[in-house]
Amino acid sequence: MQSSTGRSRVASAILKASKKGGELANCGVMGRLGDLASIDEQYDVAVSTACGMLDHIVVQTTAGTQKCLEFLRKHNLGRASFVPLDKMKKGAHDRAVDTPEGAPRLFDLISPGHFSITPALYLAVGNTLVAPDLETATRWAYEYGKRWRVVTLDGKLIETSGTMSGGGKSVQKGKMKLSVSLKSLLLKVPPFCQYANLCSLFTLTQNGKKGAKSNPMEEFSTEDCKKLEEQANAAQNELKSCRTQRRELTDEIRSLNKRIKALSVKIPQLQMEIAGFDTSREELTKRLPALREESTLSDADQEKKEELVELVEKCKSEMASCVSSCEQLGAEVAKLQKNIINAGGSKLKNQQKACDKAKKNLADANKALNSAKSTITNSNKTIQKAEKALASAEADLEKSKEALETMQTEHEELESGAKELMEAYEEVKKDEAAKRKALESVSKEHEKLKSAQQKLKCAEVELNAKIENLDKAIKDSNKKVTHWGKEIRQLIKVERQEENEWDLSDDEDEDEDEKMEEPKEEAEEDEDDAMEEVKDEEVDEDGAETKSVGEDEKEIQVKGPSSLPQLSDASLEQYSTDSIRNDISILEKERDTLAKNTNMGAIAEYRKKEADYLSR
Numbered sequence: 102m103q104s105s106t107g108r109s110r111v112a113s114a115i116l117k118a119s120k121k122g123g124e125l126a127n128c129g130v131m132g133r134l135g136d137l138a139s140i141d142e143q144y145d146v147a148v149s150t151a152c153g154m155l156d157h158i159v160v161q162t163t164a165g166t167q168k169c170l171e172f173l174r175k176h177n178l179g180r181a182s183f184v185p186l187d188k189m190k191k192g193a194h195d196r197a198v199d200t201p202e203g204a205p206r207l208f209d210l211i212s213p214g215h216f217s218i219t220p221a222l223y224l225a226v227g228n229t230l231v232a233p234d235l236e237t238a239t240r241w242a243y244e245y246g247k248r249w250r251v252v253t254l255d256g257k258l259i260e261t262s263g264t265m266s267g268g269g270k271s272v273q274k275g276k277m278k279l280s281v282s283l284k285s286l287l288l289k290v291p292p293f294c295q296y297a298n299l300c301s302l303f304t305l306t307q308n309g310k311k312g313a314k315s316n317p318m319e320e321f322s323t324e325d326c327k328k329l330e331e332q333a334n335a336a337q338n339e340l341k342s343c344r345t346q347r348r349e350l351t352d353e354i355r356s357l358n359k360r361i362k363a364l365s366v367k368i369p370q371l372q373m374e375i376a377g378f379d380t381s382r383e384e385l386t387k388r389l390p391a392l393r394e395e396s397t398l399s400d401a402d403q404e405k406k407e408e409l410v411e412l413v414e415k416c417k418s419e420m421a422s423c424v425s426s427c428e429q430l431g432a433e434v435a436k437l438q439k440n441i442i443n444a445g446g447s448k449l450k451n452q453q454k455a456c457d458k459a460k461k462n463l464a465d466a467n468k469a470l471n472s473a474k475s476t477i478t479n480s481n482k483t484i485q486k487a488e489k490a491l492a493s494a495e496a497d498l499e500k501s502k503e504a505l506e507t508m509q510t511e512h513e514e515l516e517s518g519a520k521e522l523m524e525a526y527e528e529v530k531k532d533e534a535a536k537r538k539a540l541e542s543v544s545k546e547h548e549k550l551k552s553a554q555q556k557l558k559c560a561e562v563e564l565n566a567k568i569e570n571l572d573k574a575i576k577d578s579n580k581k582v583t584h585w586g587k588e589i590r591q592l593i594k595v596e597r598q599e600e601n602e603w604d605l606s607d608d609e610d611e612d613e614d615e616k617m618e619e620p621k622e623e624a625e626e627d628e629d630d631a632m633e634e635v636k637d638e639e640v641d642e643d644g645a646e647t648k649s650v651g652e653d654e655k656e657i658q659v660k661g662p663s664s665l666p667q668l669s670d671a672s673l674e675q676y677s678t679d680s681i682r683n684d685i686s687i688l689e690k691e692r693d694t695l696a697k698n699t700n701m702g703a704i705a706e707y708r709k710k711e712a713d714y715l716s717r
Contacts (some may be wrong), residue, residue: 111181115158115169128168129161134184137214138222139278143254144210147231149273151207151252154225156276157182159218189220197348201245204230207252211277212337235267 112133117123119130131137135155140148149155160166163185173181200206207229213219230251232238238251242259251259257267398406 109156109181111173111179112156112158114176114178115172115181118172124172125165125169128165130165130169131159131161131186131215131218133157134159134218134221134225135277137218138211139214140211142279144207144231145274145277145279146256146272147252147254148207148211148226149276150256150258151229151250152225152276154182154184154221157184157221157225159184159186159221161185162187184221184224186217186221189224191220194219194223195344195347195351197352198228200228200230201241201249204232204241204251207231209341 115125115130116132119125119128133155134157137159158169158181160169160183166183166185169181169183173179194208198206206226208223208226210231211222211226213222227250230238230241230249232241232251232253235253235257238253238257238259242249242251243263248261248263249259250261253267255267256272257265259265
């Protein structure tokens, strides 16, 4: 019931025609997109608001879509939108997406009835996020560097362009099924689903009669349904875990591909460095013997080296003696400083401490003095600014007093004018009420005239349509008149030929003198026939044709386009309707057999060749 209420008239007509024995039975129509998937009840408003393609019809191929469009044109059903699955982008729905704060995607909350429609669902929903309230929706949509499309549970939608929609007393819902049906579970059959258990449950619930064909979708117990739901939930959880694993693996593959690209860039660099090191090693190996020769010492250099070593040792000994003497002098200086301090006693120490305190106090006093001087200068500046502000405030006060006096006078004048305006306003109100009543009466008359005019227009349209139909009927009858006139002429010619043949057969036993006169009589009859045919082909100025035959009191008259030819009773007595009908049926059969057996293409080619031959 829920799916039938969400369908439109066009969708229901297409789905009815796609059933067994319908016009679209072999077109691959899978159904309405909202009927091919299900979602939890708490997300019903969100998916009905965010997904505008739920009324689209899913078709397996583009050829089937074209047949559906032709079906709509043929029956004048209107317009409909279709989703051909063979043109959908594969693999886009399985890509890993990092959502803000781990927000759930609406696509992940939908359970498709068949794995093949997941690209269509991703096309309809995309990466739309589901938020519990508007505050979190605005945070996810605007505060994460990238704009996101977010829908709330109560039907408020934020687009990637920044626009926001919502409000109103009613919300959209019921465009998608609210729970996973058993039929959709049967259609899923994923590779990890326990198909054997499902089949066993179906066989348990069938009738006990042998050979009885029962509907497995209608004969389940509550326990079987619960088991099936548990298996379906487990399968969905396993599907979600497989998807997460697949996303993780795709992320790892991407990172590895990036490392491979980086290493593939570094490999030629390292190869270049290795080649440079090889060249430098070769150069250094070449320079090694020259450097060894340069590093070997001669006898004179050896003597100088020994002398320098002796000087260094002497300098070291002298430096050690100098260091010992410096240490002794430092110890003596420390002793003298201690003796000096001890010679002054406690008085000297107290005076030194007093001097240090005095120095500190002096420094603090200098700091306070400098700060006081700066505060004095700042206060002088503030006093000057305050005096200036006071003078300007007094001037402003005087100006405001003058302005207040002028405003009071203007206010008194406006009050006096307002009283007059109120009196005029009340009078205008009274006039308006009277005019409104007159306007209502005029508008009622106008509506009556409008309705009468519409009725006249409808009558005019109907009369025009009747006139057009009558014109068409007149044209068709004129065509029929001309056609049957031609047929009557042909029948008259055939009748004359038969009469001539009959006269010749009767005159075979006459004398030879009469036989000599027959050609003359036949020539005279031919001339009379030619004259009668010329008379038959005369046409009046009004378009009416008149024909006369003066043999055995037979007369044929065709008057105008609307009259039929009339034959005399004597001429009609020699014909029987049964014989004419038999002749017509025989001729029609011969015509049909000739039409089946004859090769019209060969006849057309023969006519072309004959025309070419005659032209040559």
